[in-house]
Amino acid sequence: MNLSSLSFFRSLRTTNKQFAVVGLGRFGRAVCSSLHRLGYEVLGVDSDEKRVSQVLTDQWAAHAIQLDSTSPSALKEAGIFEFDTVIVAIGNYVEESVITTMNLKENGVSHVVAKASSEIHEKLLRKVGADHVIFPEHEMGCALARSLTKPSILDRFELDPDHSIVEVVVPAEFDGRTITELELRSRYGLNLLAVSQGEKFEINPSPVMRLYKGSVMVVIGSNRCIDRLPV
The missing domain is CATH 3.40.50.720 (NAD(P)-binding Rossmann-like Domain)
Known part of the structure; x- marks a missing residue:
């Protein structure tokens, strides 16, 4: 949608x-x-x-x-x-x-x-x-192709042809680092909306919150920037 x-x-x-x-x-x-x-x-x-x-x-x-x-x-x-x-x-x-x-x-x-x-x-x-x-x-085919090429992206909401909100598994490269340290906005052009905490999500998480491999984060930005995230 x-x-x-x-x-x-x-x-x-x-x-x-x-x-x-x-x-x-x-x-x-x-x-x-x-x-x-x-x-x-x-x-x-x-x-x-x-x-x-x-x-x-x-x-x-x-x-x-x-x-x-x-x-x-x-x-x-x-x-x-x-x-x-x-x-x-x-x-x-x-x-x-x-x-x-x-x-x-x-x-x-x-x-x-x-x-x-x-x-x-x-x-x-x-x-x-x-x-x-x-x-x-067509939609199922596109979703399958995205899943096969970007298995870390669990779900995607397309805002328009160029921008999306995605639910993505926190990559190993981000493990143990705080949101401030990752500099998602300046390095990747993305804004972090939420991070999973057990079975729930922390909305607008604190900049000092640490991310851990295997948890889930929700980010918004251009598809080009999303594709730059490490696998």
Whole structure:
């Protein structure tokens, strides 16, 4: 997630307890089951009867129905237009994905999240009104590549294409040295936000605090500077 995504997520109502997921492939089922486990009411939708039955059998959603999401009348009859948030998890069938998204937005669904399989697919989804577009495979691929090349970086929040907040394992080179001694800002161009203390984090740690190999620190700065940190 980056700052461009925050406006969308801020617009979501915290009181919203109902979601519809259109497309019950692997990604759609994962979204359904995760929301269901978190206690939200989820309606699963797919044109494939077997997928609908599987979702109900495995209890990945409270409700699941079979319908053609390219048909506005079918969506209306099922009450899909009454949902505040609908996730269009159709990734491999571009035409079906775009038409479904268009149907939802033209009939008043406030928040439509759509899965894209390519940049062209993303442009089409945005053209018909998708509020937020995601690339699960692309994002997972990028995350894997970063993990393989920078295993010390545990997590990353991208502020924009050039800046991030990262959670990184304290390198051996920093072991036993104080924050003041490390001179993170002048030497690396980074600001230290927090350091792990057991299972918790010390926010805005004291400059005289010592860092130890194997603990975790959270820093903010440019990606170029982050990449300069010792492994």
